Amino acid sequence: GSVFSRHAPLNSTFMSDGGKNTSGRMWGGRFGVSPAEAFGRLNASIPFDIRLAAHDIRGSVAHAKMLGAKGIISDRESATLVSGLETVLREVESGEFAWDLSDEDVHTAVERRLKELVGDVALKLHTGRSRNDQVALDLHLFAREKAERIRSGVLAAMHALVGLAETNKGLVLPGYTHLQRAQPILLSHHLLSHFEAFRRDLRRFEAAAEAANVSPLGAAALGGTPHPVDPRLTAQELGMKPFTNSLDAVSERDFVLDLLYACAVLGVHLSRLGEEWVLWTSAEFGFATLDDAYSSGSSIMPQKKNPDAYELMRGKTGRLIADMNGVLITLKGLPLGYSKDLQEDKEPLFDAVDTVLALLAVLPEMLRTARFHKGLMAGAAGGFALATELADFLAAEGVPFREAHHAVGRLVRRCEELGVSLEDVPQEEFAAAHPALSEVPEGLLTPRGSVQSKRSAGSTAPGSVDEQLGQAKAFLETVEGYSEGHLSEGSDRCV
Numbered sequence: 001g002s003v004f005s006r007h008a009p010l011n012s013t014f015m016s017d018g019g020k021n022t023s024g025r026m027w028g029g030r031f032g033v034s035p036a037e038a039f040g041r042l043n044a045s046i047p048f049d050i051r052l053a054a055h056d057i058r059g060s061v062a063h064a065k066m067l068g069a070k071g072i073i074s075d076r077e078s079a080t081l082v083s084g085l086e087t088v089l090r091e092v093e094s095g096e097f098a099w100d101l102s103d104e105d106v107h108t109a110v111e112r113r114l115k116e117l118v119g120d121v122a123l124k125l126h127t128g129r130s131r132n133d134q135v136a137l138d139l140h141l142f143a144r145e146k147a148e149r150i151r152s153g154v155l156a157a158m159h160a161l162v163g164l165a166e167t168n169k170g171l172v173l174p175g176y177t178h179l180q181r182a183q184p185i186l187l188s189h190h191l192l193s194h195f196e197a198f199r200r201d202l203r204r205f206e207a208a209a210e211a212a213n214v215s216p217l218g219a220a221a222l223g224g225t226p227h228p229v230d231p232r233l234t235a236q237e238l239g240m241k242p243f244t245n246s247l248d249a250v251s252e253r254d255f256v257l258d259l260l261y262a263c264a265v266l267g268v269h270l271s272r273l274g275e276e277w278v279l280w281t282s283a284e285f286g287f288a289t290l291d292d293a294y295s296s297g298s299s300i301m302p303q304k305k306n307p308d309a310y311e312l313m314r315g316k317t318g319r320l321i322a323d324m325n326g327v328l329i330t331l332k333g334l335p336l337g338y339s340k341d342l343q344e345d346k347e348p349l350f351d352a353v354d355t356v357l358a359l360l361a362v363l364p365e366m367l368r369t370a371r372f373h374k375g376l377m378a379g380a381a382g383g384f385a386l387a388t389e390l391a392d393f394l395a396a397e398g399v400p401f402r403e404a405h406h407a408v409g410r411l412v413r414r415c416e417e418l419g420v421s422l423e424d425v426p427q428e429e430f431a432a433a434h435p436a437l438s439e440v441p442e443g444l445l446t447p448r449g450s451v452q453s454k455r456s457a458g459s460t461a462p463g464s465v466d467e468q469l470g471q472a473k474a475f476l477e478t479v480e481g482y483s484e485g486h487l488s489e490g491s492d493r494c495v
């Protein structure tokens with residue numbers, strides 16, 4: 001279940017004391033009354049930032065240890081805080097942890113629970129810290145974890161593509177320009193083209209994880225703290241680098257943008273791949289059929305088998321782009337130092353990573369279980385899709401390419417007049433279009449002959465594609481962080 005179903009007190013009263021009691025609030029001292037209920041609802045981030053609870057606790061453990069190590073609190077107090085926080089973490093993980101709208105945000109909720117468990121020593125935890133560096137840290141930890149997880153999802157898709165390219169060696173289909181049949185290409189070449197896009201995505205997610213791997217703890221509200229905190233110690237405990245400038249540490253959300261950008265570009269790649277499969281699985285193309293497990297039917301038309309998952313790859317990319325735009329717009333013109341606007345960074349980030357992970361969770365198996373229709377693919381790759389072959393043949397015979405292009409163009413027009421395709425046109429028409437065309441070698445005018453004729457590096461020729469495939473496999477062998485089934489692990493949406 002989600003946080004919302006388990007504890008959702010969304011319709012509970014914001015404060016049960018009628019707004020008189022301000023003592024339970026982190027910042028209650030300065031205020032005569034509690035917030036108005038409507039304001040409380042607007043201001044609270046707890047309904048969504050509760051999913052940062054585990055990260056928040058990890059950060060607090062690191063902070064409490066550092067406070068002890070630096071003698072800011074006693075070793076005993078530090079140990080009590082750490083063990084209390086570990087109990088809170090267990091409660092979060094088991095789903096026992098109950099939050100209330102009056103907690104305002106996850107930081108308050110965790111601290112409130114800690115105080116219930118360990119008593120007044122909990123009041124010392126926030127020494128030398130602000131929610132401003134705390135929330136920034138939580139989000140850094142979240143972004144680092146998700147960037148790494150998405151990266152392994154991309155790797156899984158790359159493994160699937162390489163597998164398909166390997167098992168379908170030799171299949172040809174038309175390559176398209178303007179969505180018009182252009183030239184035959186090998187299916188493996190096409191699949192490895194998506195592999196290259198994912199390879200770049202992988203780097204983007206690695207960079208996003210790296211950008212997230214900075215600890216803002218010790219920046220406090222914005223200008224540091226008089227307590228002798230050690231940001232290096234907390235950073236080290238979390239496996240992160242410490243911040244450099246305290247004002248930047250609490251103000252910047254570049255790491256959020258980096259991850260959102262990586263998600264948006266990956267989404268664009270998935271949407272293009274998805275669109276191709278929507279076309280390929282249509283009756284008009286007939287190149288492939290999806291496994292029943294990855295398609296759905298129509299409630300009215302019994303014959304329908306719809307490629308919903310690929311449509312959703314296309315469709316959900318809209319929100320990935322919007323999530324990135326939303327945060328960019330929130331940040332634009334924001335003065336340095338924390339502003340409540342920054343609370344708006346979380347939901348788009350959560351949405352983007354959840355969306356991308358949901359898509360990546362289906363893609364590899366959906367690719368693996370699809371069937372290709374060799375004959376229909378090859379059939380579509382013949383005919384006029386071979387015209388460039390003739391022009392290139394003439395050019396190789398010494399005919400200037402422009403002249404060759406023109407001659408073959410005449411032949412194509414002649415075929416259209418006769419209502420025949422290139423393979424079926426009478427031999428004398430070839431010679432009429434250009435004398436040298438009477439010597440076209442046997443086999444060139446076939447999809448197979450066409451791909452085999454390619455000589456340039458990175459081309460669709462079988463040798464070249466084999467090389468690309470070998471290189472792709474070697475790459476996957478050197479790259480770390482992939483394990484089968486990784487993506488099916490539980491998600492933190494269930495904390």
Ligand code: ARG
Pocket residue numbers: 045049105131132135338340342343344
């Ligand atoms: N809920 C806040 C957020 O998500 C936490 C930081 C609050 N800081 C503050 N100074 N009010 O950004």
